[in-house]
Structures are given as structure tokens and as C-alpha cells.
Amino acid sequence: MISLWNSSLQEKASDLHDDTWSIEMDGTIEENRPARDWHQYISGSFAQFKCSLCKKGWGSKRVNVLFHFHLNRSNQGTIKVRRFKQKCRRCNEAKWEDPNFSVENIDVLVERLVRNIRKKCYREDLGETNRSSVFEGKINGPHETAHCEACQKGICSQVN
Incomplete structure (x- = not known):
């Protein structure tokens, strides 16, 4: 799964001033707590989930992704990614499940991230554009804060 993120990054960041960027999943990074000299970016997208207990699947149109990124003096860029999880609403002992993005x-997420990197690390003025994520399937019901890890952490912009 990281290979999809990495290949998208390599394609979209190929012209970033001859610098090399790498991406890694890190479920421990926290909002508003990037390490010194690091930047933060939060974006949302549509993703699918599947309960590991009852195997029920669901889609969510507001899945938050937290990025921390840094460009060091050796022209090596590092990106840490935290994909916020959701719980099944049917299961009493539901586990936090990872989102599956198309x-x-x-x-779309990486394209938005690279635009943010261009602004923060290279001070480029890119104007405003906003490419939308792709919705797959049917979305039923309200966003449930009790089952959203981003809501539990206080960073979900979706209101019930």
C-alpha cells in the first residue's frame, strides 16, 4: 500500500528542484505537533473501510490524512503520513480500521500535498486550485463522531 503513495509522490514531485522526497506511514504523528523545522498539512478524501470482526464494509467521504514534512540541508525530503481510522458501528468491540483509498x-491527496510542499519549502506562489476526490459507491447516514478517530483527536472538520 505504501508503494501506491510512493509512486504517486515520485511522479508528482519529480521536478522539485532536484531534491529527493520519501514517504512513510506513521500512525504516531499528532496534529499541531510537528517536530522542529517540520511543516504540517491536513487533507480529507473519500475512502473505504472494512470491519475486521464482522467484515461489513462502508465508505466515508470525510477521511482525514495528516502529513508532516521536512526538507533537510542535504536536499532530502521526508514525509510522514497518518491516515485516521474509523470503527464499525455494528460491533460492540470494534477495532480502529485503516482506510483504503483508491x-x-x-x-489527489499527494497532488495537494506537493502543492503545499511547494508553498512551504520552496516559497512558490501557486495561486488557488482544488482538485476533488472521487466518490465511489453510496454514502448512507450521518458522520458519526464516536466512530471517527479524527473526531476523537479533535481534528475532524465534519460536523454531525
């Missing part, structure tokens, strides 16, 4: 939505 290739198209990974591309």
Missing part, C-alpha cells in the same frame, strides 16, 4: 484519491 489510486485516484491517493493521487
Whole structure:
């Protein structure tokens, strides 16, 4: 799964001033707590989930992704990614499940991230554009804060 994120990054960051960027999943990074000299970016997208207990699947149109990124003096860029999880609403002992993003939505998230990197690390003025994520399937019901890890952490912008 990291390979999809990495290949999208390599394609979209190929012209970033001859610098090399790498991406890694890190479920421990926290909002508003990037390490010194690091930047933060939060974006949302559509993703699918599947309960590991009852195998029920669901889609969510507001799945938050937290990025921390840094460009060091050796022209090596590092990106840490935290994908916020959700719980099944049917299961009493539900576990936090990882989101599954389509290739198209990974591309949209990485494209937005690279624009943010250009602004923060390279001080480029890019104007405003906002490519939308792709919705797949049917979305039923309200956003449930009790089952959203981003809501529990206080960073979800979706209101019930």
C-alpha cells in the first residue's frame, strides 16, 4: 500500500528542484505537533473501510490524512503520513480500521500535498486550485463522531 503513495509522490514531485522526497506511514504523528523545522498539512478524501470482526464494509467521504514534512540541508525530503481510522458501528468491540483509498484519491491527496510542499519549502506562489476526490459507491447516514478517530483527536472538520 505504501508503494501506491510512493509512486504517486515520485511522479508528482519529480521536478522539485532536484531534491529527493520519501514517504512513510506513521500512525504516531499528532496534529499541531510537528517536530522542529517540520511543516504540517491536513487533507480529507473519500475512502473505504472494512470491519475486521464482522467484515461489513462502508465508505466515508470525510477521511482525514495528516502529513508532516521536512526538507533537510542535504536536499532530502521526508514525509510522514497518518491516515485516521474509523470503527464499525455494528460491533460492540470494534477495532480502529485503516482506510483504503483508491489510486485516484491517493493521487489527489499527494497532488495537494506537493502543492503545499511547494508553498512551504520552496516559497512558490501557486495561486488557488482544488482538485476533488472521487466518490465511489453510496454514502448512507450521518458522520458519526464516536466512530471517527479524527473526531476523537479533535481534528475532524465534519460536523454531525
